[in-house]
Amino acid sequence: MVLAIILFGGWPATLYAQSGCNIHQTVRLHAEDVVGGDEFGSSVGLNGYTLVVGAHKSDIDGEDSGTAIVFERQGDAWEQAAVLVANEYTVGYNFGRSVGIDGDLILVGAVFGDGNEPGSGCAFLFERINEQWTEIAKLIADDGEAGDSFGRAVAIDGRIALVGAHHDDDQGNDSGAVYVFAQ
Numbered sequence: 001m002v003l004a005i006i007l008f009g010g011w012p013a014t015l016y017a018q019s020g021c022n023i024h025q026t027v028r029l030h031a032e033d034v035v036g037g038d039e040f041g042s043s044v045g046l047n048g049y050t051l052v053v054g055a056h057k058s059d060i061d062g063e064d065s066g067t068a069i070v071f072e073r074q075g076d077a078w079e080q081a082a083v084l085v086a087n088e089y090t091v092g093y094n095f096g097r098s099v100g101i102d103g104d105l106i107l108v109g110a111v112f113g114d115g116n117e118p119g120s121g122c123a124f125l126f127e128r129i130n131e132q133w134t135e136i137a138k139l140i141a142d143d144g145e146a147g148d149s150f151g152r153a154v155a156i157d158g159r160i161a162l163v164g165a166h167h168d169d170d171q172g173n174d175s176g177a178v179y180v181f182a183q
């Protein structure tokens with residue numbers, strides 16, 4: 001009986017299951033079209049039978065634009081279901097540096113994306129609609145400044161999303177900040 005599932009990052013991402021005291025590897029995930037330097041596995045998220053893996057150095061939309069790859073469990077296998085990119089030109093964004101998932105929502109951080117200022121960082125919200133993952137919102141900090149690293153960490157639960165900006169300077173150099181968004 002599977003009691004818990006633990007995900008480890010790194011290349012390649014590997015799925016482990018814990019049963020009793022013994023932890024054994026059950027699946028080694030590979031994404032299609034991943035190449036050297038993409039850093040697939042730099043972020044991971046799991047909700048039920050859907051998981052998402054960041055590859056924030058992917059050149060899919062220009063150098064280091066980044067991507068996040070969605071897998072869905074089909075029977076005993078994890079099948080690649082979507083390759084997420086933002087609707088805008090994302091060269092250098094590092095999209096996928098962080099990922100969060102809850103139900104039919106996925107939040108993807110783009111730590112060097114354009115927000116309030118170029119390079120202040122941003123995050124993109126996707127919703128699974130009719131089996132298609134569709135971008136529905138872009139999150140930015142209204143007071144974001146270049147280098148804030150908004151999007152280095154994200155979390156989502158229901159209609160509340162969190163985005164970390166650990167290089168924000170409001171309380172001193174790189175003191176950091178977390179932004180809460182509610183729909």
Ligand SMILES: [Ca+2]
Pocket residue numbers: 037038057058059063064065
């Ligand atoms: Ca790259």
Ligand SMILES: [Ca+2]
Pocket residue numbers: 147148167168169173174175
């Ligand atoms: Ca800073």
Ligand SMILES: [Ca+2]
Pocket residue numbers: 143144145168169170
């Ligand atoms: Ca600030």
